[in-house]
Amino acid sequence: MQKSTKKFVYGVLLGVLGIVLFSSKAVMVKLAYNYQVDTISILLLRMVFSFPFYVVIALLYRNKGSIASISRKDYYWVVIFGIVGYYLASYFDFEGLNYLKASLERIILFIYPTVVLLLNKIFLKKPISKIQAGAIILTYLGIVIAFGTEVSISGSDTYLGGFFIVLSAITYASYLVGSGWLIPKFGVVKFTSYAMLVSCLAVFVHYGLTYSGDIFSLPWQVYALGFLIAIFATVIPSYLVSASIKMINSSNFAVLAGLGPISTIILAAIFLNEKLTYLQLLGALVVIIGILIVSIKSNKSK
Template identity: 75%
Template structure:
């Protein structure tokens, strides 16, 4: 009975975490209504997140297998923090200036297919015929949703889609490349360090290209920046870890399918975004394909 309750709680925590993560795109779009650019909103996200990850990194400084960590491992950690959390986030925020939040989540949700391809190319891990079919199905869904939006919103959708796809690619490369480092540092410690690297990268980026004072934004923008940092970044990152611990990563892959759905619902409520029937069909195909890819991947491992 206890294990059943634990599983139920784990699923509920997972749904909450995925929904909170999915709210990021909606809050970013809400912040854009006040005529701020992508790097400014990303800066506020990292600025408000920074103290929490400093505190977490301090708490976990003695965790992990420190004897196995070498100097070159820190170099790789900086690289993956740059690619996986800075570049991926920046591409995502820029892409959201061009496309709807619901479409962003549909495109971004394909990153597990890219992980499979990278594992095949760089780690020689086989891809089964069933997985190939699931990948093809997924991209058919993306094309259906994407092309229908192009017909409605115009060519700017192409640029937004490219940036979101680059976000998925960079995040997938982070997942593939950092796998061997995480056991050395520990999950929480590695994530905290990588997030701190990305925070510094964003601070430097903003300092170089932006001439706008950090204190010149409307108060609503600071509010959204805080909400994105706390409720769509810090808290759900720990809820995901808790959920996976309670229900396993393979079951969490099923729960993750709530992501695009929750974004579509939140975008409809707060942004008045509406998907056409074709876009809903594309989203459904993407979700089915990715869930199948994820489940097959977990079974394989």
């Protein structure tokens, strides 16, 4: 096997592993909710267990990147995007999972590339091609098919869950759009670590201001799930995905990303006994096709 081919295969394997691990997050959050834990508590545990890793990584990479070109204003923006992209997006996501199936959460959250296109169009005046516009319409048609069927099955709480997941997609997309000019200055690893540390601190403050219970009296299963969410559904996949994109490029990774909703549906069926109707599976397929078109077209135009 040639060196370039071997590198590509390794990149694909790393990407698939990262996507599957990311997809497990919603399933583990739903499992934690079975023990009557609230949103901010499980989010706190995720950040508490993640925090030391990001501190170490931030220290290791503190002298890397274009340090001379980084201003105090840039650090202010890191704080803003850390709050928007990882604290708010995570909080809305975890809150939405109180009311929605894990498999549907992943399908709705998967629309964030279309939100990036729309935000770029509105605020940065970047054009949207006819193919991209058609793909966006196709994506939201898939959401309507998958989501509308669930309302008739699970009731009106589905609307609330869907609302929170859409907010999560919008805030995460805002982070991607707004932070694009900062990443070249800091470097991907350094910027991600700094943004995650800001997010951790925001969650700590949120918990301190709003929670009156005892974080030390939860069932041991909740702590175990919090640890697994932090390490195996947050820290490890974030770097696996970065390594994969570096090895196979973002266009090829966009194709792999379509495995996200599929792996969540499979994991949710195994561990949560969730079942999607044939119509919902059709909706999921439509969403995946739409996002693949948007992602591949966007990457080719760069």
